[in-house]
Amino acid sequence: MNPIPARRCLPWLLPLGLLAGAAQAQVTLYGRANIDFEKISLGGTPAADVFGGNQRASSNSSRFGIRYAKEHQGLTWFVQLESGVSWDAGGDTLAGRDTFAGVEGGLGKLRIGKMDTPFKDLGGLTDRFKGTGIQDDGSIAVLGGSNNGFGRRQNNSLRYDSPRFNGLRGALQYGLDNEDRRSGEQRKLLSLSAQYEAGKFKAALAHEQHRNFNVIGHDDRGWRIGLNHDFGVVNVGAGFNRLEFKLPTGRLKRHYATVTAGLPVGNGVINLRYGRAADVSGTAPASASIAGADGTTLVVGRHTGATQFTVGYEHTVFKGAQVYAYWTQVRNQANANYRFGVNPLTVAAADRGADPSGVVVGLCIDF
Structure with missing residues (x-):
């Protein structure tokens, strides 16, 4: 991606104040179109069998963004504004x-x-599917990114990323949702993490606390613990979450x-x-529960695994463009x-014991 000199940017960027000091500043427009066709199936319970499945198009991790950067006295000052883009239906959130x-x-x-938290970033050591879609394991791994989930893009955050020292670097993020101190x-x-990299080996550890x-x-x-090693003939990753x-x-x-x-x-x-x-x-009584994102619920007791x-x-068709095909299935035990x-x-039939699966064919173009 070649940065666009700020003095050549379109006039509609002017109100954003991105052209200050244009002689040494850069503005980059970037994006991703990740759209696929999905055939979804549901089974495992009488209600799921009646629903059967459906067909749909999804926009996944599509986005469009603007970055501005300016060097001044040995420091780089930057801003980024990134929005989702619904290539399947149009619209999204600025x-x-x-x-x-x-x-x-x-x-x-x-x-x-x-921004994404250091805890969420660790998923990159085991995420190996282009972008995100039904093949993503964010629900089963960390309960998604809303409600009580740990795969968060947190509002009102301060984040610090350290420089790399002998292959080791760290990250720390602090987030507030409420400005009333009383x-x-x-x-x-x-949220904090430590990551180590030596050649083709990577390892990381993260901890996150919600109050x-x-x-x-x-x-x-x-x-969260993550490991990854590229052997050349195969790239292997492993992760553990608690x-x-x-x-x-x-x-x-x-x-x-x-x-x-x-x-x-x-x-x-x-x-x-x-x-x-x-x-x-845990010590909570049987049937005690926690609500995650998109209807997923953890319930204490037996047969709650998956x-x-x-x-x-x-x-890869050419640099920045891929076509892909996936098959995925979640097999829930009776109380998951x-x-x-x-x-x-998120249909009502996708309740405890139901097993969602899907076939995906799509394309992803980064620009």
Whole structure:
């Protein structure tokens, strides 16, 4: 992607104030069109069997954004405004994705705004499917990015990323949802990670804490470990997540582990992922629950685990353009109702014990 000199940008960018100091500044327009055709099926329970399935088009992780950067006295000052784009139906939310301003120098990078957390970033060590869609494991892994989920793009955040030192770097993010200092319901987020890279090996550890997200006065916590190594003939990743929620009646815990592999084939790659969520346990009584994103709910007790398996092929047509085909299935035990990680099937029939699956054919163009 070649940056566009700010003095040549379109006049409609002027109100954004992006052209100040144009002689040394750069403005970059960028985006992604990731759209696919999906055939979705649902089974495993009488209601799911009656629903059967449907066909649809989805826009997945599509986006359009503007970046501005200017160097001044050894520091780079920057802003980014990123919006989702619904290529399937038109429209979306202005600045609904990572949108922030900040400064970067020899001591690291500081940002303020709305952005992915370090905990969410760790998924990149095991995510190997182009963009996000029904093949994503965000629901079963971290309960999605809303409600009590840990795959968050957090509003009102301060984030610091350290420089790399001998292959090691760190990140710290602090988020507030409420500006009233006297409120006992002030929601707070703290997310941090450490990542190490040596040649083709990568390892990372992350921790995230939510306060007042689910129960006032209580903290919810997540831990995440990720590993990745590129052997050339195959790229292998592994991850482990632990989620813990504090309820008035006790604690609720859930573990998730995943392994992935990518096998290069000509101008493409065959990708595989297997993930398993254990039964929900803890000191909270049986049937105590936590609501995640898009209808997913954790319920304490037996038969609350699930697995997700995905296999797919991505073919590079030219640099920045891929076509792909995936198949994925979530197999829920009798008391689990995990959904697709993105574009979930949220019909009433997708209740406990129902197994969503889908076939996807799509294209992704980065520009």
